[in-house]
Amino acid sequence: MPIEKIHGCIGCENCVNACPTDVIRMDPGSGQAYIAYQDECQICHLCRLSCPVDAITLTPDKFVKPTVSWG
Amino acid sequence: MSEDDSNTKNSSGGVTRRDILKLGAITAATLAVPTVLKNLGATSMSGTQRERYDTDILIIGTGFAGIFAAVEARKNGQSVVMLDKGSVGWSGLSPWASDSRPFDPSIYSREEWHHNIATNTEWVNDRKWLDIFMDESLGIFDILEDWGIHDCKPFERSKVFRQLLLDDDVTLVERTMVTSFIKDEDGKVAGAVGFTYDDSQDSSKAVVVTAKAVIMCTGAGAYKSPGFPNWGQTFDGDAMAYEAGAFITGKEYHDTHPTLSDAPAASYEGWVWAQSVVGAYIMVGAPDPVYGGLNLDMALGVAQGKINRDPGVGPGGEEAPTAGAGPHPEVVRNQKYRGKGFLVTPGLELDFGGFPEAAAKQEFGFRVGGATAGMGVHKSEGVFNSDYTCKADGVDGLYAAGDALGSMMCGSSYPARGFSSYGSAIQGRLAAKYASEYAASISSLHINPSEIDSKISAMWAPRENKEGFSPDWLTKTLQNTMTPFHILYIKEERRLEGALSSIEYLRRNLVPNMIARDGHELRLAHEAANMLLNAEMKLRAGLFRTESRGTHFREEYPARNDKDWLCWVLMQKGADGAMQLSKHMLPEEWWPDQSVPYRQRYPRQYPGEDEYLASRS
Ligand SMILES: Cc1cc2nc3c(=O)[nH]c(=O)nc-3n(C[C@H](O)[C@H](O)[C@H](O)COP(=O)(O)OP(=O)(O)OC[C@H]3O[C@@H](n4cnc5c(N)ncnc54)[C@H](O)[C@@H]3O)c2cc1C
Ligand code: SF4
Ligand code: SF4
Numbered sequence: 191m192p193i194e195k196i197h198g199c200i201g202c203e204n205c206v207n208a209c210p211t212d213v214i215r216m217d218p219g220s221g222q223a224y225i226a227y228q229d230e231c232q233i234c235h236l237c238r239l240s241c242p243v244d245a246i247t248l249t250p251d252k253f254v255k256p257t258v259s260w261g
Numbered sequence: 262m263s264e265d266d267s268n269t270k271n272s273s274g275g276v277t278r279r280d281i282l283k284l285g286a287i288t289a290a291t292l293a294v295p296t297v298l299k300n301l302g303a304t305s306m307s308g309t310q311r312e313r314y315d316t317d318i319l320i321i322g323t324g325f326a327g328i329f330a331a332v333e334a335r336k337n338g339q340s341v342v343m344l345d346k347g348s349v350g351w352s353g354l355s356p357w358a359s360d361s362r363p364f365d366p367s368i369y370s371r372e373e374w375h376h377n378i379a380t381n382t383e384w385v386n387d388r389k390w391l392d393i394f395m396d397e398s399l400g401i402f403d404i405l406e407d408w409g410i411h412d413c414k415p416f417e418r419s420k421v422f423r424q425l426l427l428d429d430d431v432t433l434v435e436r437t438m439v440t441s442f443i444k445d446e447d448g449k450v451a452g453a454v455g456f457t458y459d460d461s462q463d464s465s466k467a468v469v470v471t472a473k474a475v476i477m478c479t480g481a482g483a484y485k486s487p488g489f490p491n492w493g494q495t496f497d498g499d500a501m502a503y504e505a506g507a508f509i510t511g512k513e514y515h516d517t518h519p520t521l522s523d524a525p526a527a528s529y530e531g532w533v534w535a536q537s538v539v540g541a542y543i544m545v546g547a548p549d550p551v552y553g554g555l556n557l558d559m560a561l562g563v564a565q566g567k568i569n570r571d572p573g574v575g576p577g578g579e580e581a582p583t584a585g586a587g588p589h590p591e592v593v594r595n596q597k598y599r600g601k602g603f604l605v606t607p608g609l610e611l612d613f614g615g616f617p618e619a620a621a622k623q624e625f626g627f628r629v630g631g632a633t634a635g636m637g638v639h640k641s642e643g644v645f646n647s648d649y650t651c652k653a654d655g656v657d658g659l660y661a662a663g664d665a666l667g668s669m670m671c672g673s674s675y676p677a678r679g680f681s682s683y684g685s686a687i688q689g690r691l692a693a694k695y696a697s698e699y700a701a702s703i704s705s706l707h708i709n710p711s712e713i714d715s716k717i718s719a720m721w722a723p724r725e726n727k728e729g730f731s732p733d734w735l736t737k738t739l740q741n742t743m744t745p746f747h748i749l750y751i752k753e754e755r756r757l758e759g760a761l762s763s764i765e766y767l768r769r770n771l772v773p774n775m776i777a778r779d780g781h782e783l784r785l786a787h788e789a790a791n792m793l794l795n796a797e798m799k800l801r802a803g804l805f806r807t808e809s810r811g812t813h814f815r816e817e818y819p820a821r822n823d824k825d826w827l828c829w830v831l832m833q834k835g836a837d838g839a840m841q842l843s844k845h846m847l848p849e850e851w852w853p854d855q856s857v858p859y860r861q862r863y864p865r866q867y868p869g870e871d872e873y874l875a876s877r878s
Contacts, residue, residue, distance in 0.1 A: 192526065207435075208419075210352040210493035212458065212781055227781055229733065233527045234490035236351060252487070252526035257741070260297045261734030 192231030192252050198245040199223050205237035205246060213237070229255075294770045296728045302778030306465075306721035312457075314432065314470045316342040317700045318693070319453060321439050321498065322478035323348070324355035325682050326663025328422055329401075329689035330476050330696075335429045337697035342470050343431055344455060346438040346784065350419025352493050353480040354664060355682065361405075362679025363398035371395060382672025383811040383863065384827060384853045389649060390640075390670035394680070397687045404686075437468050438784045439497065441716045442475060442505045442659065446707045450475050450505055450658035454716045458780030465724075465780040467717050471708060473700035474658055476651075476692045477502060477644065478685075481636055481664040484740050484792050488520020488632035490528040495788035496635075496795040498665040502644045503794065507653040508831045510667035510845070511642030512795070512802035514674065515750065515812040520632035634744040635795060638674055638812065639681035643667040645831055647845070651692035652699075655833055660696045662688035669829055673811025722773075723786040729774035732785035735767060736792065743796050752803045753816040761800040768793050797840065802830045805842045809867050819867040820874050821859075827852050 193213060196205075199222040206214050206223060214237060215226040223245075231252070238246040317339035320327050327343060334341050345352060364374065374395065378386055405411055413421055426433060439455035452471035459465075479498030483491045503509050521527070637643075644653045644661035651666060653659040663685030670684055723732075743749055748760045772790045777783040808822035809815050828844040835841040853862045859874070860866075 207348045208351045210347045210490070212436075212784065215459070230492065230785075232485075232490055232492040235528075236356065236490075240351075250524035250527035254737070255733070257737060258734075260295075261731055261737075 192233045192248060193225055193228060193237065194247045194249050196223050196225060196245050197247070198243055200243055200245075202242060204240040204242065208236045208240035210234070210236065294774065296730065296774055298731055298776060299728050300724075300726055300776035300778060302724070302782075303727045303776070304724060306724050307718075309465060309467055309721070311467045311469055311717075312434075314342045314434070314468070316340045316432070316470060316472045317474070318342075318696055319344065319470045319472035319475045320478055320693075321345070321453060321475065322353065322480060322663070322665065323350075323422075323426075323433070323435075324353040324478060324480055324663060324685060325358075326480075326665070326685035326689035326692075327476075327478035328426065329686040330478055330662055330693040331426055331431050331689075332429060333690045333693035334476075334697050335431065337693070337701075339693075339697050339700055341429075341431045342434060342472065343426065344434045344437050344439050344453070344468065344470065346436065346455075346497075347493055348419070348435040349423045349426065349433065350421075354491060354494065355480075355685070356418075357490055358679075358682035361402060361683055363402040363683060364395035365399060378676045379672075379851075379853070380864075381676040382674055383821065384672070384823075384851070385669065385810065385829065385847065386641075386672030386676070387669040388851055390668045390684075393649065393691070394670060394684060394687060397690075398683045401683050401686045434468060434470075438787065439479075439501070440720045440787050442501050443469070443471065443708060443712055443716060444505065445658070446709055448506075448657075450653075450656055451706050451708055453501075454713065454720060456720060456780065456783065458784045460780040465783070467720070469713055469717070471706055473703040473706065474660060474696040476689075476696050477653075477659065477661040477665050478663050478689060478692075479665045481639070481642060482792065482795060483516075483633045484635035484743055484796070485736060485788075486631055486634035486636075486740070486744065487526040488528055489518055489636075491633065491636065494636075495791045497788070497791050498661065499643055499798075500791035500794045502653055502656070502659060502661065503798075503832070503834055505653075505659065506656040506834065507659060508645040508655045508833045509643065509798060510645040510829050510831050511637045511669060512798040512832065513806045513813040513830060514638045514641060514672075516633040516636040516638060516675065517630065517812060518632040519630050522629045525629065525632075630746060630750065631744050634740070634749055635792065635799065638671050639664055640666070640668050640670040640684045641672060645829070645845070649691075650695040651688060652695060654831075658699070660692040660699075662692035666692075667829075673813060720787075721783075723775040723777035724783055726774060726776045729776040730771050732775055732777065732782060732789040735771060735775065735789045736785070738767065739764070739789070739792055739796055743799070749799075750812075751814055751816055754804065757800050757804045761797065761804070764793060764796045764800060768797060798832055801840055801842060802832065805830055809870075814867060816869075818873070819869045821863055823852065823855065823862075 201221040203216060206216055211230040211232055213225060213227050213231045214223050217224045233248060233250060233252065235248060238248055318334045318341050320330050320341060320343045323343055323345040331341050331343055347353065350356065375388060375391065378391060379388070408425060409421060410418060423433070436459055437455045437457050439453045441454050442450045443452035443454060445451040451473070452469070453475060455468045457466045457468065477498045480494050482494045482496030483489065485492045499509050643665045645667045646652055646661065647654050651660045651662050653661055664681070666688055668688065671680060742760050742763050748756055772793060775786040775789065777786045803813065806813055806826060807815065808818050808820065808826045810821050810826065828846045831843050831845050833841050
């Protein structure tokens with residue numbers, strides 16, 4: 191997993207703006223950030239560094255989908 | 262999407278050769294390219310809302326180049342709109358620079374920089390840009406000091422930059438991806454179109470900006486390669502400028518950052534490059550294990566990092582006489598500015614008090630190449646300008662700065678850390694100076710509404726396609742074609758031709774069939790198309806330059822050939838839609854002294870070079 195989980199979010203939106211690859215979005219219902227497009231996480235940690243409450247967990251590993259002939 | 266509709270103006274009605282070629286491609290697509298994936302989010306975009314801005318100067322990209330351009334344009338009294346697909350202070354490469362290297366005459370000598378950088382970059386660097394850098398860089402340091410940037414933590418920096426721009430009455434439009442330039446009735450660049458991709462907050466909107474001049478500060482790109490924080494960067498500026506008629510340069514050379522074999526995707530952990538195990542060298546005669554030579558694992562480029570080191574070190578490490586100026590064996594690091602750059606590299610000072618624990622213990626294996634696969638040399642790839650005004654050669658109204666400008670300041674390999682961010686700032690300021698003068702000379706814009714409509718409908722195409730190929734699959738196919746060392750770094754004609762044939766097939770037949778379920782995927786679709794265009798440029802430039810130089814290594818031509826190749830390779834879209842390549846020769850006064858023996862001109866040695874040279878003499 192690259193960005194793995196968001197826990198304890200206070201809804202400041204910093205991480206959404208900090209992420210250069212549009213991985214994180216705000217959930218309008220809960221007012222909290224959620225991982226919307228995990229595949230595009232480049233494990234750069236900018237979201238984590240922008241978070242005032244250290245809610246974001248990242249790991250150094252990444253898995254990519256297997257290659258198929260049409261996709 | 263890859264075809265520029267504005268070019269149809271060149272044809273005076275009727276069916277042109279290009280139309281036939283296009284038709285051929287469409288027929289081939291329907292016959293030979295069975296698509297299987299349905300677009301679950303396919304929707305008509307024809308009624309989509311448009312957000313309009315009119316301004317004197319449009320700046321695309323809010324990194325160092327864009328920020329300095331905006332401040333300068335405002336100083337010149339121009340109104341400014343800035344678009345960015347990310348946000349100020351966070352996207353692009355700008356958040357990551359850690360070292361600055363202004364030219365400080367109390368530490369360095371001008372002649373020494375000229376000599377050492379020409380040698381390190383193998384004599385194809387633009388010396389006039391280097392002079393401009395030496396004239397301007399201390400001033401940039403002072404401005405950043407003044408703005409308080411040097412003392413900022415990363416998130417504070419973004420706030421400082423944003424506030425600075427807002428206080429200057431710059432209109433900021435973020436999280437908006439630009440896909441194409443708009444041209445006026447005379448064929449001059451006069452704005453751009455893009456889209457917002459935040460579907461969940463607001464449904465996608467088209468953004469249309471008309472402007473008297475456009476400054477492209479879109480940075481560079483790579484193939485969303487692992488281990489380097491540049492996935493947002495996909496050569497979008499190059500692609501738009503190329504489609505608009507600009508010349509593009511520098512594609513045969515490489516950035517050579519590595520990543521770590523056991524956690525290759527982790528950009529952050531990659532910061533232990535410099536400490537991890539050194540791999541095998543391609544080049545022989547590397548002056549020292551960290552900085553010299555082009556590693557087989559692509560680590561740390563050619564002679565990176567030491568402007569004041571003596572580049573004339575012989576193959577065995579013994580000192581050799583240098584060409585031109587005398588030897589400077591002493592290594593003087595620019596301690597005053599090192600690490601003082603504006604930015605703290607994330608992680609280096611935060612949280613862990615250093616590298617993440619596992620990385621510090623070097624638990625992520627060996628370093629391997631490809632972390633920046635596709636990226637060229639900072640300041641040496643992108644839109645070409647020949648008169649130091651930052652205006653794109655080949656098209657009016659368009660200016661470029663920073664990593665998006667192929668200034669060739671760093672020739673065939675990055676000569677030293679710290680050039681790039683300052684180079685972007687300097688060029689941004691300069692581009693704005695000339696763009697302001699140009700904008701002031703234009704009284705009114707005449708843009709045909711159909712020009713805007715056609716650019717917007719091309720932009721939405723992947724949202725409307727009902728079936729086709731996903732941008733993710735195309736990107737992976739591109740990566741698998743281009744990233745392996747025997748295509749990208751160790752080049753040979755037949756292998757390059759093979760890769761080129763695949764890339765051309767993807768561009769011609771699959772790119773028009775891309776599908777995007779939502780705004781996020783639409784961004785990925787345009788990014789994939791732009792990366793594929795760049796791949797074609799890289800392969801063609803690699804085939805064209807039949808010698809080796811700096812980071813460009815041709816297995817069957819493993820030596821420099823000064824007679825034929827002291828030039829830059831330019832690419833432009835021809836009238837028939839095909840990519841045209843040409844040479845831009847360097848002035849003779851910049852050539853290395855031909856009476857100096859070859860090995861002294863070029864102390865670093867490619868494998869097989871001696872045998873090759875002997876066989877030709
Ligand atoms: C890990 C790392 C370490 C580095 N270390 C150093 C160092 O120590 N010293 C140094 O001087 N330099 C360093 N550099 C290089 C330096 O950071 C860059 O060369 C410089 O910041 C580039 O600035 P720029 O403004 O030209 O482009 P960027 O900062 O890349 O900005 C480009 C902007 O354009 C936007 N954009 C791109 N495409 C589009 C589009 N289609 N629509 C809208 N917006 C778009 C992007 O979102 C981005 O904000 C480093 C870079 C990295 C990644
Ligand atoms: S680590 Fe980087 S790419 Fe991944 S979610 Fe965070 S900011 Fe985005
Ligand atoms: S930065 Fe932290 S607190 Fe703010 S939205 Fe993101 S996860 Fe929530």
